Amino acid sequence: MTYGDNNKGRILGVGKIGTNSSTSIENVLLVDGLKHSLLNVSQLCDKGYLVSFDSHNCVIENKHDKNIKHIGYRSNNVYMIKLDKTPNHDQCFLSKDDDPWLWHRRIAHINIEHLNKLISKDLVIGLPKLKFEKDRLCDTCQKGKQVRVSFKSKNIVSTTQFERNKVWELVEKPSNHPIIGTKCVFRNKLDEHGIVIRNKARLVAKGYNQEEGIDYEETYAPVAGLEAIRMLLVFASIMDFKLYQMDVKSAFLNGCIQEEVYVDQPPGFENSEKPNYVFKLKKALSGLKQAPRAWYERLSKFLLEKGFSRGKVDTTLFIKSKLNDILLVQIYVNDIIFGSTNYSLCKEFSQDMQNRFEMSMMGELNFFLGLQIKQTKNGIFISQSKYCKDLIHRFGMENAKHMATPMSTACYLDKDETGQSIDIKKYRGMIRSLLYLSISRPDIMFSVCMCARFQANPKESHLNAVKRIMRYLLGTINLGLWYPKNSTCNLIGYSDLILPDAKLIERALVEPVISLALL
Numbered sequence: 001m002t003y004g005d006n007n008k009g010r011i012l013g014v015g016k017i018g019t020n021s022s023t024s025i026e027n028v029l030l031v032d033g034l035k036h037s038l039l040n041v042s043q044l045c046d047k048g049y050l051v052s053f054d055s056h057n058c059v060i061e062n063k064h065d066k067n068i069k070h071i072g073y074r075s076n077n078v079y080m081i082k083l084d085k086t087p088n089h090d091q092c093f094l095s096k097d098d099d100p101w102l103w104h105r106r107i108a109h110i111n112i113e114h115l116n117k118l119i120s121k122d123l124v125i126g127l128p129k130l131k132f133e134k135d136r137l138c139d140t141c142q143k144g145k146q147v148r149v150s151f152k153s154k155n156i157v158s159t160t161q162f163e164r165n166k167v168w169e170l171v172e173k174p175s176n177h178p179i180i181g182t183k184c185v186f187r188n189k190l191d192e193h194g195i196v197i198r199n200k201a202r203l204v205a206k207g208y209n210q211e212e213g214i215d216y217e218e219t220y221a222p223v224a225g226l227e228a229i230r231m232l233l234v235f236a237s238i239m240d241f242k243l244y245q246m247d248v249k250s251a252f253l254n255g256c257i258q259e260e261v262y263v264d265q266p267p268g269f270e271n272s273e274k275p276n277y278v279f280k281l282k283k284a285l286s287g288l289k290q291a292p293r294a295w296y297e298r299l300s301k302f303l304l305e306k307g308f309s310r311g312k313v314d315t316t317l318f319i320k321s322k323l324n325d326i327l328l329v330q331i332y333v334n335d336i337i338f339g340s341t342n343y344s345l346c347k348e349f350s351q352d353m354q355n356r357f358e359m360s361m362m363g364e365l366n367f368f369l370g371l372q373i374k375q376t377k378n379g380i381f382i383s384q385s386k387y388c389k390d391l392i393h394r395f396g397m398e399n400a401k402h403m404a405t406p407m408s409t410a411c412y413l414d415k416d417e418t419g420q421s422i423d424i425k426k427y428r429g430m431i432r433s434l435l436y437l438s439i440s441r442p443d444i445m446f447s448v449c450m451c452a453r454f455q456a457n458p459k460e461s462h463l464n465a466v467k468r469i470m471r472y473l474l475g476t477i478n479l480g481l482w483y484p485k486n487s488t489c490n491l492i493g494y495s496d497l498i499l500p501d502a503k504l505i506e507r508a509l510v511e512p513v514i515s516l517a518l519l
Helices: 041-046 100-106 112-120 139-145 160-164 226-239 291-305 343-356 385-394 424-437 442-452 460-474
Strands: 011-017 025-031 049-053 057-062 068-075 078-080 168-171 182-190 196-205 243-248 278-281 317-322 325-332 335-340 359-364 371-375 379-383 480-484 489-498 509-518
Touching: 011 100, 041 049, 100 112, 226 243, 226 325, 226 335, 226 371, 226 379, 226 480, 226 489, 243 343, 291 325, 317 343, 325 343, 335 343, 343 359, 385 424, 385 460, 424 442, 424 460, 442 460
Parallel strands: none
Antiparallel strands: 011 025, 049 057, 057 068, 068 078, 168 278, 182 196, 243 335, 243 359, 317 325, 325 335, 371 379, 379 480, 489 509
16 A cells, blocks of 8 residues: 555555444455554445535535534544544444454464464454464564574675776686686674674685696785784883774785786676686785785885885884874784874874775774783783683683692703603694783793793693693783883893703703893
8 A cells, every 4th residue: 555655554454344234334454554544535425425525624424314424623634533422323343354364463463372272262252263374473473583683695795896996807717727716704803802893704715726836926925023013012102102003994905916817706796697707816815825915015115105114124114204203104914003203194194095095994002913902191001811811711721720820930841751642732722822922921931932842742741831821821811011101211132041951952052132121
């Protein structure tokens, strides 16, 4: 049913109003969402009524005996008839329909078994004998019981971005060149509290099928180390400026490649007219071995054109000086950390990046590669409490007893060749996790490195030492590094002579250590 404003209502049933055959109105529609009854003037005239209108009232009367049946009053250009104030009270309006699911909805979506019980025992007057189809559910009831929305099966990855960046072109399949497959990868991006902040869908190439010398030549691309990130945080604290973070959307799609690479059409997005064609890549695609290098070359070239200078030791660090101010930019693939002693330089850099690439500005740096970063007016605090909790849970140490130190002073580890062997894969996984945690926890560095010596053939004694470290972490989850602002920066060098150990070391070692100290 279509209303005057072109809105539509679904017709649920057809019935009649009135019990007397001479005065009842046939073919009355029951419309979903309609709160008032609408009387059709033509139907009233067909039943022998006279309908007259003036500027205030509407009168419905019998044309034979001039008996007034109803009187309506004008309100907002609509004539309203109140049935409880009609002159005759010897008639009632009845809506009748035999659709069983209509009655199910009328009685507040009652359970079908209960409705059958009401029908069989005649517990409701006027309820018709209904028959329900087996193995069928009401759509509204089904949605009400649904606790999780199902995922869409297809067409959840758009190819618009590839066309906008001119990543590829559709060509005939070459006979003398390998074709690389493609697939869709889905993952959730979490914040420092483990809450999903973004659902990401990415089309990637199956780069493991690439052949060196044919599909790629050089693959090396520099990546910022976590030690470099920590040094940047220290410098920002000393110079008293804030660090910000931005993310390049689909960064690899901006990198141009020199090799001739062909990939299959994305699954579910094949060209209906040319299903056997393939894409020839003009730019890099995630999953290709040369994609990181292509993106790094594109980004570094852009920054050098903007007046930045590349770091001599750390080539992922770019520096720009203007008068007495400095702007630092640290790159980790598609994540960019930047900060300056002059905030206007940060705004200028952010605008330049958004003009060239498709960016998402993420604001102040607070979570990066598992590091939780708190930038306050008094300094910068970094920790890995979330990662530490996940580590303890992963290896089932939540209910262990806390320890005050990561290693006993009387503990002396050796090869323990007669000890019981353990799962090497699990042991190495624990060591790798603890080494990553030591970035913000130097208090466990010595103990973890001591246990890391025995990864080739770990024994039960070595596993017990690693578990003690985790028991120590269980009571010190929220520990981290604090860098106060306006501290003095000194570069200090150490030389540590390690004497020979008959059981572990066959020769003496000299280990120089250079550290940036805050005094």
